[in-house]
Amino acid sequence: MVSVTNLTKTYGSVNALNGVNVQVKESELFGVIGPDGAGKSTLFRIILSLLLPDSGEVEVWGFDPVKDYRKIRQMVGYMPGKFSLYEDLSVEENLGFFATVFGTTIKENYHLIKDIYQQIEPFKTRPAGKLSGGMKQKLALSCALIHKPKLLVLDEPTTGVDAVSRSEFWEMLQKLKKQGITILVSTPYMDEASLCDRVALIQKGKILDVAAPSEVVAGFxxxxxxxxxxxxxxxxxxxxxxxxxxxxxxxxxxxxxxxxxxxxxxxxxxxxxxxxxxxxxxxxxxxxxxxxxxxxxxxxxxxxx
Ligand SMILES: Nc1ncnc2c1ncn2[C@@H]1O[C@H](COP(=O)(O)OP(=O)(O)OP(=O)(O)O)[C@@H](O)[C@H]1O
Known part of the structure; x- marks a missing residue:
C-alpha cells in the first residue's frame, strides 16, 4: 500500500536517502529501525508529502505524494518525533483543532481513539504543555488518529518515554493494527523491532535488510x-x-x-x-x-x- 522505489534525497553534501526500496502492506505494523541520522525522518516526510525527493518513486495507495499531496494528507495521520501540539491549548482544544482541520468532530471518530483518549480525558482542561511525557504521547496519537487515517506514521514515538509507557504504547499500536490501520513506525530501540510484523534496517540512507524480525535474526x-x-x-x-x-x-x-x-x-x-x-x-x-x-x-x- 506504500511503495518506495529507488528513493534518493540529499541535503547539500549529505546523502540522507541513497536508493531506498520499501513496500509496506495493508494493515501491517512496519518498523523502520536505525540509529540517529540514518534517514528515517527524511523517508517518512517524503511519504507524507512534506518533503520533495531528489529522485525515485513513492506511492501511497496509488497516490503520488508530490502530485496528489492533498489526497495523501487526508489519508495519513502523523506523529512527528518532537512534540508538535499547541502547548497552551488544552488537551480537548488540541484534539478539537485537529478534528476541525480534517473536517470531522471528536464525536464522529471517538470510537477510534477511545482506549487511548480515555486515559488522558480526566485532564482534558489541562494545557498540553503541562502534561507528562507519556500523556503528551497519548494526546499526540489521539490527534493523529482523529480523522480516521488509513496510514499512521509515527516518527520515534517512544524516544525519551519510560519503559512502562513504551510497552503500553506498543499495545495500543497492536490494537490499532487490528482495526485495519496500516502503521509505519520508526525507532532507534532494537528491542522494539521484535514487536513489528516486518522491519527495515536502515543506516546512512541505505536499507540493509527488510524482513520479519525472526528472519532478520536468522540471517546472522x-x-x-x-x-x-x-x-x-x-x-x-x-x-x-x-x-x-x-x-x-x-x-x-x-x-x-x-x-x-x-x-x-x-x-x-x-x-x-x-x-x-x-x-x-x-x-x-x-x-x-x-x-x-x-x-x-x-x-x-x-x-x-
Ligand atoms: N534539513 C536538513 N538539512 C541538512 N541536513 C539534514 C536535514 N535534515 C536531515 N539532515 C541530515 O540527513 C541525515 C538523515 O537525517 P534524518 O533526520 O532523516 O535521520 P533520522 O534517522 O530520522 O535520525 P534522527 O532521529 O536523528 O532525526 C542526517 O545526516 C541529518 O543530519
Whole structure:
C-alpha cells in the first residue's frame, strides 16, 4: 500500500536517502529501525508529502505524494518525533483543532481513539504543555488518529518515554493494527523491532535488510560470544587487539563478540586475555538478537564502502 522505489534525497553534501526500496502492506505494523541520522525522518516526510525527493518513486495507495499531496494528507495521520501540539491549548482544544482541520468532530471518530483518549480525558482542561511525557504521547496519537487515517506514521514515538509507557504504547499500536490501520513506525530501540510484523534496517540512507524480525535474526551467520569479567572499557580494547576478532560491542552486562571466520576461537581468546591480566573471565556461546544482526550488517556495509 506504500511503495518506495529507488528513493534518493540529499541535503547539500549529505546523502540522507541513497536508493531506498520499501513496500509496506495493508494493515501491517512496519518498523523502520536505525540509529540517529540514518534517514528515517527524511523517508517518512517524503511519504507524507512534506518533503520533495531528489529522485525515485513513492506511492501511497496509488497516490503520488508530490502530485496528489492533498489526497495523501487526508489519508495519513502523523506523529512527528518532537512534540508538535499547541502547548497552551488544552488537551480537548488540541484534539478539537485537529478534528476541525480534517473536517470531522471528536464525536464522529471517538470510537477510534477511545482506549487511548480515555486515559488522558480526566485532564482534558489541562494545557498540553503541562502534561507528562507519556500523556503528551497519548494526546499526540489521539490527534493523529482523529480523522480516521488509513496510514499512521509515527516518527520515534517512544524516544525519551519510560519503559512502562513504551510497552503500553506498543499495545495500543497492536490494537490499532487490528482495526485495519496500516502503521509505519520508526525507532532507534532494537528491542522494539521484535514487536513489528516486518522491519527495515536502515543506516546512512541505505536499507540493509527488510524482513520479519525472526528472519532478520536468522540471517546472522556464524557464532556469537558473550564475554564478561573486569572493566568493560579495558576488556573491549583488549578484545579488539586480538588478531582474530571481527567485532565487539557492549550489550548490557557483557560484550558481544564475533571472530573473523565466524568460528569458535574462544579458548585462544581466553588465554590471550588472561595474559593481559583479566582473571575473572567468562566467555560463552550466545544466541544473536536483532541488534547483533544489525551490527553485523553495518560492519559489512562499512567494509564494502
Ligand atoms: N534539513 C536538513 N538539512 C541538512 N541536513 C539534514 C536535514 N535534515 C536531515 N539532515 C541530515 O540527513 C541525515 C538523515 O537525517 P534524518 O533526520 O532523516 O535521520 P533520522 O534517522 O530520522 O535520525 P534522527 O532521529 O536523528 O532525526 C542526517 O545526516 C541529518 O543530519
Amino acid at each position: 551467520d556464524g557464532k556469537l560470544f558473550g564475554v564478561s569479567g573486569g572493566n568493560m572499557y579495558h576488556l573491549i580494547n583488549a578484545c579488539k587487539s586480538f588478531e582474530g576478532v571481527e567485532s565487539v560491542f557492549p550489550f548490557g552486562e557483557e560484550l558481544h563478540l564475533t571472530f573473523k571466520d565466524r568460528d569458535d576461537h574462544s579458548e585462544a581468546l581466553m588465554e590471550f586475555l588472561r595474559g593481559k591480566g583479566f582473571d575473572k573471565l567468562n566467555i560463552r556461546l550466545i544466541r544473536p538478537n536483532i541488534e547483533d544482526r544489525f551490527m553485523s550488517l553495518m560492519s559489512s556495509e562499512s567494509f564494502h564502502e
